Amino acid sequence: MNRKTRNALELTGIYGSILIMFIVIIYPLLWTFGLSLNPGSSLFGASMIPENWSFKHYVWLFTDPESDYLIWYKNTLIVAFATSLGSTVFVSLVAYAFSRYSFFGRKYGIYAFLLLQMFPVLMAMVAIYILLNLVGLLDSLLGLILIYVGGSIPMNAFLVKGYFDTIPRELDESARMDGAGHFRVLFTIMLPLAKPILAVVALFNFMAPFMDFILPRIILRSPENYTLALGLYNFVNAQFANNFTRFAAGSILIAVPIALVFLMLQRYLISGLTSGATKG
């Protein structure tokens, strides 16, 4: 009896905590969706459950001649594809070398990578701004892509190296015995076996440009070069509380696909991260 009540109390506590977290998590998200359906544009007077809801803001984003939403979408896609491709290629080459070869400078290389992944590229923003300005890559997508790819190398190389390390060495050693060259081992054995982690690296680098706001803010100047994050930010920043509902609509349109992909893939990321951290 006593045990039973205790059990019941504990379960109530557990489900209670979970319920509170659910409300705290879901409320802001639902609120955003509700606001995006408000016909008005300002935060004032908008309500979570609008009386006469409409998809007016969604339509505006896609059809209004003043809307740059589709251009931003195109820019973001360009940056995302290029970053994803570039960083996967560079990262897998670097990780292969660090995982399978011993060479002069290897140990310091790993130290340097560990150190560099702690320093956000952002810390050198003064320099990046001045330098890109000097070489004429300010306000260009290429400049942004280069910085994304370069900045993604240390952290991702670590992740992929950790995965490569778990592939048994006997496999590539026996291939070598049979006369396979370095590149052959890489392309026919390592890369196919490492597909899951490579997919994760590619995807996360693909998503980064959709989520990052600050680098585009520093680098991109003209509205036709904006990425989605920067463009949406300007909806609310330009005249605060004026275009919030439009911002909400634009955000929902990127948040939903990204969140879906993310939820499907996060367990790969977690396993990659933990194995990378504990095993190397």
Next chain:
Amino acid sequence: MESSGIRAHSTKLATILSIVPGLGQLYNRRYIKGSIFLLLSAAFFIVFYDILNIGYWGLFTLGEIPTVDDSRVLLSQGIIALILTSFALTFYVANMIDARNDAKKIQEGLQITSLKESFVNAWDTAFPYILTGPGLFLLVFVVIFPLLFMAFLAFTNYTLMNSPPKNLLDWVGFDNFKALLTIPIWRNTFLSVLSWTLVWTFVATTLQIALAMYLAIIVNDPRVKMKKLIRTVLILPWAVPGFVTILIFTALFNDNFGAINRDILIPLFGSGVPWLSDPFWTRVALIGIQTWLGFPFVFALFTGVLQSISKEWYEAADMDGASRFQMFKFITFPHLMFATAPLLIMQYAGNFNNFNIIYLFNQGGPAVKGQNAGGTDILISWVYDLTFESSQFSIAAAISLILGLIVAIFAFLQFRKTTSFKEEGKM
């Protein structure tokens, strides 16, 4: 095993000869390697002579004629010269070691390899460098180069009033750092921003971890049903792009028409809280939001670890009559910490530099009297303001350097916790 045909081969001579890269290798009768080394070093000097020359001149003087010499260009050429030199030095040392090792092998009676074999050997040794080369190149120019540039900038006098190409920059030694510590307005600002940065890092991150641990443990309880659904919802805040949620929270916390004041606090308590206009409440809101944003990642990590702890531990503890708290303290907690410590340190480091939330929520505001940073500015957002709002490039760079030093402390902790690269990579 007498020196049949092998002349007395001197390691010393090989090492000394390789003062000119390649000669030592030629002496070792590694003709291909030797000539490649010779060619490379000759090419290096011919191609880069100008850059090195101008680079070092520029690095020392930062230019002599205003409007003609652009100090920024000269400084970056100087840094390129430095990077080139350090690569050359590494190569140089490697070349000497290589000559010595080869000579040793010959002494020990190793056969000189045939031409074809030595080609294969060269390709084998060069291969890892070919793999890492492109990545390294990009890394150097996109990450290391800007960081160095920033470090050098901290020792110049680059401000809005004194900006190239109209003016020349000068080396001013530690003046910027001195200014930060002695000029009252800088000192006050610096100290208050620094202390808030530390408080912010500690409180926000620890709350994140504590909440994540609590939730991970209760959801992992065998009596809880629908675990998958619960975990998915709990991970949602991580899945939605951060800048979107932060801006949503800015609206929710809006003093006048935000839902938190208008729909919750005023109906319940009769008065709202000045979330965006009072530094204290802005800080409270920021910590709350960061906890909301950051706990799912740690939660997911912890959940993974919890599922991997063997049941036997708990059964054994149960037999010995351990209380639930003892089980947590001696089994669960150590397991969680052991597996995730490096990643948790990263979380602290990440929040220390968490520019996004500070800037997007209230742009570091509200403004505070007697200092030139906002009430919730952390070091990195202050650097942003100094760079892009008031063009105080040098002071901003100096602060970035201090930031870097603090990050280095985190990195040091991380190294000590990570055993990853100790045993790997033998082949």
